[in-house]
Amino acid sequence: MKNPKLAKLKEEWILEVSIDEIQTAMEAEEITAKELVLLYLDRIASFNKNGISINAVLEVNPDVLQIAEALDTERKISGPRGPMHGIPVLLKDNIDTGDKLHTSAGSLALKNSYASQDSSIAELLREAGAIILGKTNMTEWANFMAEDMPTGYSSRGGQVLNPYGPGKFEVGGSSSGSGAAIAANFATVAIGTETSGSILSPASRNSLVGIKPTVGLISRTGIIPIAHTQDTAGPMTRTVKDAAILLNAITGKDDTDPATFKNMIDYDYTEFLVQDGLQGKRIGIARDRYFDYLSDEEKSCMEEAIAVLKEKGATIIDSVEIPSTKEKWDYNVLVYEFKTDLNAYLQNVDPRIGIQSLADVIRFNNKNADATLKYGQKVLLESEATSGTLTEPEYINSLEQDQYLSTEQGIDYTLHEHNLDAIVFPNNYGAGIPAKAGYPSITVPAGYSSDNGPVGITFTGTAFTEPVLIEIAYAYEQATKVRKPPIMK
Numbered sequence: 001m002k003n004p005k006l007a008k009l010k011e012e013w014i015l016e017v018s019i020d021e022i023q024t025a026m027e028a029e030e031i032t033a034k035e036l037v038l039l040y041l042d043r044i045a046s047f048n049k050n051g052i053s054i055n056a057v058l059e060v061n062p063d064v065l066q067i068a069e070a071l072d073t074e075r076k077i078s079g080p081r082g083p084m085h086g087i088p089v090l091l092k093d094n095i096d097t098g099d100k101l102h103t104s105a106g107s108l109a110l111k112n113s114y115a116s117q118d119s120s121i122a123e124l125l126r127e128a129g130a131i132i133l134g135k136t137n138m139t140e141w142a143n144f145m146a147e148d149m150p151t152g153y154s155s156r157g158g159q160v161l162n163p164y165g166p167g168k169f170e171v172g173g174s175s176s177g178s179g180a181a182i183a184a185n186f187a188t189v190a191i192g193t194e195t196s197g198s199i200l201s202p203a204s205r206n207s208l209v210g211i212k213p214t215v216g217l218i219s220r221t222g223i224i225p226i227a228h229t230q231d232t233a234g235p236m237t238r239t240v241k242d243a244a245i246l247l248n249a250i251t252g253k254d255d256t257d258p259a260t261f262k263n264m265i266d267y268d269y270t271e272f273l274v275q276d277g278l279q280g281k282r283i284g285i286a287r288d289r290y291f292d293y294l295s296d297e298e299k300s301c302m303e304e305a306i307a308v309l310k311e312k313g314a315t316i317i318d319s320v321e322i323p324s325t326k327e328k329w330d331y332n333v334l335v336y337e338f339k340t341d342l343n344a345y346l347q348n349v350d351p352r353i354g355i356q357s358l359a360d361v362i363r364f365n366n367k368n369a370d371a372t373l374k375y376g377q378k379v380l381l382e383s384e385a386t387s388g389t390l391t392e393p394e395y396i397n398s399l400e401q402d403q404y405l406s407t408e409q410g411i412d413y414t415l416h417e418h419n420l421d422a423i424v425f426p427n428n429y430g431a432g433i434p435a436k437a438g439y440p441s442i443t444v445p446a447g448y449s450s451d452n453g454p455v456g457i458t459f460t461g462t463a464f465t466e467p468v469l470i471e472i473a474y475a476y477e478q479a480t481k482v483r484k485p486p487i488m489k
Contacts, residue, residue, distance in 0.1 A: 001038075006039060018242055019083055019189070022087060023086075026086060032068070033071050033075075033131060034065055036068070036088060040088050043185055044186050054180050054181070055157065058093050058177065059101060061131075061133055064132075068086065068088075085130075090134055092193055093156075095223050097132055100114070106137065108372050109361045109364040113349050113350065113353050115222065116350070117222070120219035120222055120252075120254045121219065121250050122222070124250050130249065139151050140154035144379050146375035149375040150375075151173025151176055155371055160180050162183075164448075164486045169205065171205060172202030173197075175194070179236055182208055188237075188242070189243075189246050190236045191236065193232065194212045194431075197432070199211070200427075200441055200458055201427070204428050204454065207445045209236070209238065209239060209443065209473070211469075212440060216232075217251050217440075221254055221257050224345055227338060232438075235247050238483060239483075244474075269470055271467075277470075277471030278472060278476065279312070280315075281421045282314070282419055283459070284318075285319045286321075290425050290429045294427075297450060298455050306318070320420070322411070324405035330398055333399050336386050336395035339358050339383045343357050343358055346358075359384055405436075407439075410433045421465075423460045434460045443459075444459075
């Protein structure tokens with residue numbers, strides 16, 4: 001960097017910097033939001049499509065420097081709005097922003113689509129003083145397009161790579177760009193979305209903290225959907241505290257999303273960042289099937305993590321069984337809801353784009369098969385074959401089954417049976433059942449294999465128990481502090 005001040009900050013400060021550290025530096029006038037943005041843009045220039053080419057950032061907000069300058073001026077005149085003031089945030093490419101950024105879900109069919117207004121999340125972030133730095137690449141259509149599509153691939157953006165081992169380790173999906181970008185220090189924090197594992201997977205694969213909130217804690221308005229029963233957005237950060245601060249900024253009721261009225265209590269999630277948060281907690285370890293996916297080294301990391309939980313005051317119930325784990329689950333709810341929800345979203349897309357239904361997407365892909373159908377579109381076709389009315393017995397029966405098996409014979413059963421505060425899963429391997437229930441999970445870095453592959457520990461609870469999960473996750477994080485940045489040269 002030509003600017004000597006920024007060159008020094010680049011070498012000595014920007015890596016792994018937290019929201020608190022940024023706010024302290026800004027209050028001391030050691031850095032401005034504009035300078036912070038320039039530092040992150042330098043990281044993107046160096047590694048996103050250059051050097052090891054992580055390919056996590058799809059596009060940068062053209063107005064980002066002017067936005068940062070305006071927030072710097074506001075800080076001088078009236079002080080910061082709160083902890084997110086001047087903090088650069090990356091958004092997954094399925095989250096609407098009413099600006100000069102596109103929203104495409106990684107699809108070439110929507111590559112020229114600009115949202116007419118902010119999503120609820122984008123609006124709340126701007127109100128909090130956050131800077132929307134850009135959009136992140138993702139698995140196309142949130143990995144609901146083709147059976148064999150690799151995580152992190154989209155026809156619009158190409159393949160996202162894991163900065164801990166590009167080409168060696170999976171990047172996780174479908175919020176892969178958000179995960180890789182924050183691991184690589186391309187921004188302070190990011191937003192991902194999850195239907196089943198799409199925050200927890202890239203967070204654990206990229207040694208991040210990821211919160212998959214209860215469905216209804218955060219509005220889904222203005223987010224390209226898969227299924228209203230399971231969809232939610234959530235924070236992806238390098239620390240639990242940053243995740244709690246970001247969660248505060250994006251929660252709230254929304255008249256256009258009825259699920260947000262299920263939550264009756266508004267929390268300040270930073271109040272649950274307590275060092276002794278593991279004291280007195282009862283935590284069950286879900287081993288059956290879930291630990292079978294792990295290598296010996298990954299199992300060793302998990303055993304060390306469980307030992308820390310016990311050492312810091314938690315009562316460990318090892319192991320616990322979830323009755324519905326071995327059920328024959330289907331994904332009918334997603335297949336049926338996708339057409340209904342996507343068609344509703346596409347009605348608000350500029351008609352000049354020519355994409356206002358799932359059928360239009362399929363036709364576009366067929367006409368541009370060389371560019372769009374590298375892995376086919378079997379899942380899109382399967383969803384299009386439904387009526388779009390949600391009246392089919394197959395859908396209704398699967399919906400009822402999912403609700404019962406994931407709650408009364410799933411998470412809630414196990415929590416109640418053992419009087420637990422949370423259930424532990426390795427990485428994202430237990431994401432499916434709480435996803436169907438719409439229940440929260442938080443993943444935290446737990447260690448690394450000998451070849452530097454990240455391992456995460458995930459804590460899951462019942463609806464709206466984010467405060468308890470944050471207490472557990474923060475206490476574990478502070479006791480271990482295992483996260484290390486990837487080596488990028």
